[in-house]
Amino acid sequence: MKKVVFLRYAKHELDDATHFYDMEFIGLGHSFKEEVKKAISRIAEYPEAWPVVRGDIRKYLIHKFPYNLLYSIEKEHIVVVAVAHQHRKPDYWIDRT
Known part of the structure; x- marks a missing residue:
């Protein structure tokens, strides 16, 4: 099992989405x-x-929420490139790869 790390931008996206959902409904x-x-x-x-969606980037659809985790498999670890909303600017994260 490989370690999973988040790019700084992906971590911010995770935090922003978490905060947004907490503002909508506590918990x-x-x-x-x-x-x-x-x-x-x-x-x-x-x-x-x-599935691979572009180059070596794969997409995992998060259950119950309209978000994807976009990640790449590296030699030592897995890198989450983006925590992307499924209905907003679909390819905004491409420059991160």
Whole structure:
């Protein structure tokens, strides 16, 4: 099982989405973060299970929320490039790769 790390931008996106959901309904941000943690565990255990969307970037659809985790598999670890909303600017993260 490989370690999963977030790019600084992806970490900010995670924090922003968590905060947004908490503003919508108390506890919803926590639920979002729990779904992301489950996603990270699955990705760490089966990194090649999800489809490649561009170059070496893969996409995991987060359950119950309209977000994707976009990640690449590196030699030593897995890098989360973006925590991307599914309905906003679809390719904004490309320059991060």
